[in-house]
Amino acid sequence: MTLVLTTYDWVPEFPRGFVRDIRVRWLLEELGRPYQVETVPVREKSPDHIANQPFAQVPFIRDGDLTLFESGAILLHLAEGTDLMPEDLRPQVQQWLIAALNSVEPFIMAWAINKFFDKDEAGAARREPLLHQRLAQLQAALGNRDWLTGDSFTVADLLMADILRIPAQNGFLDDLHGLAAYTERATARPGFRKALADQMAHWRAADERQATA
């Protein structure tokens, strides 16, 4: 049975390319695993949506009998038993995947919420030193390695690099060349390029459906 990935039926320009289904698309491309896309309405959250994703967000997946939400957990589940989650590196891969979600992303989101949602420049400015410190610490931890756990790209790199796209695009990596190169190295992979193109095509198709509706 083909894996089903559910995302929104439409989003405005602003988050396009960053809706979190991209992480799952990227991993599925890396794994060469076919999938189909279904949608839930972004404007009216249905009981069916909430039954599958209690916070009324996306993505969630259906993989055989299993329904799963929370992109980090979907990545862990899909990477299980593949080269992107080597069994002998499981603790370290989990460590960096969770570091991405709990020690890096919240600092980015706190800044981005102030900056883009609240339009609170003073608040955003207050978040910047801590965010910059986190990113510098991450670069120091990466050191001269290509990937967080060594020579091989894992699902932890996939998630970390996806998360780093927002600071990269907002100048936070301009003086962190190692981390900038890491983010570029990851997002240059064909799997990410395909995932990004497919997500953007999904939103274009949504615009066309709206235009003809």
Added chain:
Amino acid sequence: MTLVLTTYDWVPEFPRGFVRDIRVRWLLEELGRPYQVETVPVREKSPDHIANQPFAQVPFIRDGDLTLFESGAILLHLAEGTDLMPEDLRPQVQQWLIAALNSVEPFIMAWAINKFFDKDEAGAARREPLLHQRLAQLQAALGNRDWLTGDSFTVADLLMADILRIPAQNGFLDDLHGLAAYTERATARPGFRKALADQMAHWRAADERQATA
């Protein structure tokens, strides 16, 4: 070889009982696994500390040859192969553990940072509706079950309940009786009581060392 859990050598009154080593202590009590505690200076972050925890935080552990940071990842690693991470529920346990870290805790921390660190009451008030919504969604998802994945307490409940202590103590669960009862049910467990007592004793011993230094 006894597992070594590293935490700070001292912290002020405010975070006592909430320093994240408590999650690891709690799990180790649930598993009946002995451990010893080592410390790193809270005031001056040493190169050795940063080599073990790149964000200069605590806890980290040494388990045989493995050194691991990020409390969520330490929990996943230690729960592996135990009743607190049933193999047939792995995807769901991972899902709720990551939901705690990425979909619940960041909203609590965003509020707490405004409230307690920035002393920004207006900022904190702006975060409250979203935090309250998250908690209400979580309660709805829990429904009438005792634990997030069913009848059995798992490592996901341990982490979620630990995270919910801050909103519980700040009135956010006063009208969310199901979630309040869930948090109480979890933190009434002997493993949590022991972990909390041990962490508090650790800070008292630190005060005494300071007093006689």
